[in-house]
Amino acid sequence: MAFHHAQHANSLNQSLADLNGDINVSFEFFPPSTPEMEQILWNSIQRLEPLNPKFVSVTYGANSGVRDRTHGVIERIQKETNLVAAPHLTLVDASDEELLDLAKHYWNSGVRNIVALRGDLPEGSPKPTRFANDLVRLLKSVADFDISVAAYPEVHPDAPNAQADLINLKRKIDAGANRAITQFFFDIESYLRFRDRCVAAGIDVEIVPGILPVTNFKQLKRFAGMTNVSLPRWLHRQFEGLDDDPGTRSLVGANVAIDMVKVLSREGVKDFHFYTLNRAELTYAICHTLGVRPQAKAE
Known part of the structure; x- marks a missing residue:
């Protein structure tokens, strides 16, 4: 029995030790809409900055008000931090002319990284005629941006089937994208199968898993419904009965994400992208477990 326990202890120690390798992380934030949310965002950016992420991305809405806020956050990150803003x-x-102007403005103001997306179509829009691969090509025509694009292990809601979705991702990579970041997921097998299919299709860039640390399961169900993401039964059970218990929900959410990154890391994943929802606590704890920690200052 003692030998059996020792085996378990060794495998746990080994799995945690394995994580302290050359892991890269990146973080996503969204532009705040109130002064209170702005304070939360900047507290989170300051908390996560010492972890030295590869880049931090800032989301972008279709209406111009949100766009202006995105630009404002990007400019402030560039001015006040050492982070790479994407x-x-x-x-x-936005027309091609507007996008060309914006790309030139970004390049001239020092922005070198961009997350290129088709974007969500407004209600009642006609079928799109331009796609993310067109945007990648347009950006590369301006300058040699480092471009991330989106990937969907469980298939984009608008794609007719998984094969068509994969062909679309290949178009984005062939147009010059440097990496793909996945939609969040909880079924690790779906990510690993997707990664294998990408390799078979000749997609030779990093397929970075998008990790969403969950604190609010009700909100997650809404997100998942909009994005075609399946929530396994075990995940429902984990959050059962915790609607009015945010403290325990946070611990459970951190535990789920840490388990995911441990398994993915053992499968050879070295890059992780965290959807922070502008909150630092869970992401910081998960990064700490991954071995991603502030650099000790030289004495």
Whole structure:
């Protein structure tokens, strides 16, 4: 029995030790809409900055008010931090001329990284005629941006089938994208199968898993419904009975994400992208477990 326990202890120690390798992380934030939310955002950015992420991205809405807020956050990150800022950019509601101007403005102001997306179509829009691969091509025509694009292990809601979705991702990579970041997921097998299919299709960039640390399961169910993400039964059971217990929900959420990144890390994943929802606590704890920690200052 003692030998059996020792085996378990060794495998746990080994799995945690394995994580302290050359892990890269990146973080996503969204532009705040109130002064209170702005304070929360900047507290989170300051908390996560010492972890030295590869880049931090800032999401982007179709309407111009949100776009202006995105630009404002990007400019402030550039000015006040040492972080690499990567604005999201979408085709929705912008002409090629406007996008070319914006790309030139970004390049001239020192932005080198962009997350290029088609964008969500407004209600009642006609079928799109321009796609994310067109945006990647347009950006590369301006300058040699480092471009991230989106990938969907469980298939984009608008795609007719998984094969068509994979072909679309290949178009984005062939147009010059440097990496793909996945939609959040909880079924690790779906990510691993998707990664294998990407390799078979000749997609030779990093397929970075998008990790969403969950604190609010009701909100997660809404997100998942909009994005075609399946929530396994075990995840429902984990959050059962915790609607009025945010403290325990946070602990459960951190535990779920830590388990996911441990398994993915053992499968050779070295890059992780965290959807922070502008909150630092869970992401910081998960990064700490991954071995991603502030650099000790030289004495």
